[in-house]
Amino acid sequence: MNYLSDIKEILYSPRDIDERIQGLAKQIQTDYNGEDVVIISILKGSFIFTSDLIRYINLRLAIDFIHVSSYREGMTSKELIINKGLSSNINNKHVLLIDDIIDTGNTLKQVKEILTKENPLSIKTCVLYNKPSGRKVEMVADYVAYDVGNYFIVGYGLDYNEKYRNLPFVGILREEAITKI
Ligand code: 5GP
Numbered sequence: 001m002n003y004l005s006d007i008k009e010i011l012y013s014p015r016d017i018d019e020r021i022q023g024l025a026k027q028i029q030t031d032y033n034g035e036d037v038v039i040i041s042i043l044k045g046s047f048i049f050t051s052d053l054i055r056y057i058n059l060r061l062a063i064d065f066i067h068v069s070s071y072r073e074g075m076t077s078k079e080l081i082i083n084k085g086l087s088s089n090i091n092n093k094h095v096l097l098i099d100d101i102i103d104t105g106n107t108l109k110q111v112k113e114i115l116t117k118e119n120p121l122s123i124k125t126c127v128l129y130n131k132p133s134g135r136k137v138e139m140v141a142d143y144v145a146y147d148v149g150n151y152f153i154v155g156y157g158l159d160y161n162e163k164y165r166n167l168p169f170v171g172i173l174r175e176e177a178i179t180k181i
């Protein structure tokens with residue numbers, strides 16, 4: 001099956017994304033002003049974004065990963081399950097938490113709360129995409145590459161049923177490619 005034929009529209013080309021990420025990296029580098037930072041990337045969606053972003057940041061960075069899943073309980077509340085926790089100590093460190101997209105806000109808010117308990121010196125959040133129309137809890141990311149409308153996007157790390165993460169661009173799926181689970 002050809003991946004490209006499943007895409008209805010390309011919204012962000014590799015070149016668009018690369019340029020935007022360079023700008024975001026510059027902003028992060030300026031804000032941290034030479035401080036050491038621990039980057040924490042939320043798996044799996046942010047692995048490509050994180051790896052591209054950090055190569056444009058000229059600071060002493062350490063990298064760690066956390067893998068979480070969320071399960072909808074009833075209609076509203078979501079319980080977060082940690083599949084893989086941190087492998088480093090963030091006590092007294094500046095932490096920059098990175099996710100692919102903030103939609104309801106549940107994931108980023110809960111992961112931030114969990115990490116805050118480990119007493120970092122500071123904790124900020126960074127996302128590639130912000131979907132303001134999806135918000136269900138109060139949560140604002142400190143760094144946002146793009147605001148996106150109310151549609152489901154795939155590519156550049158973002159999946160649909162674990163597929164399409166390896167697309168080099170971000171786009172919208174054709175209706176025919178969307179299957180019921
Ligand atoms: P939240 O907890 O903010 O509702 O959701 C964040 C997670 O939902 C993201 O990390 C991502 O896995 C998933 N998500 C939300 N919107 C989209 C989307 O448009 N496309 C994809 N591929 N995943 C999304």
Ligand code: MG
Nearest residue numbers: 044045158159
């Ligand atoms: Mg996902």
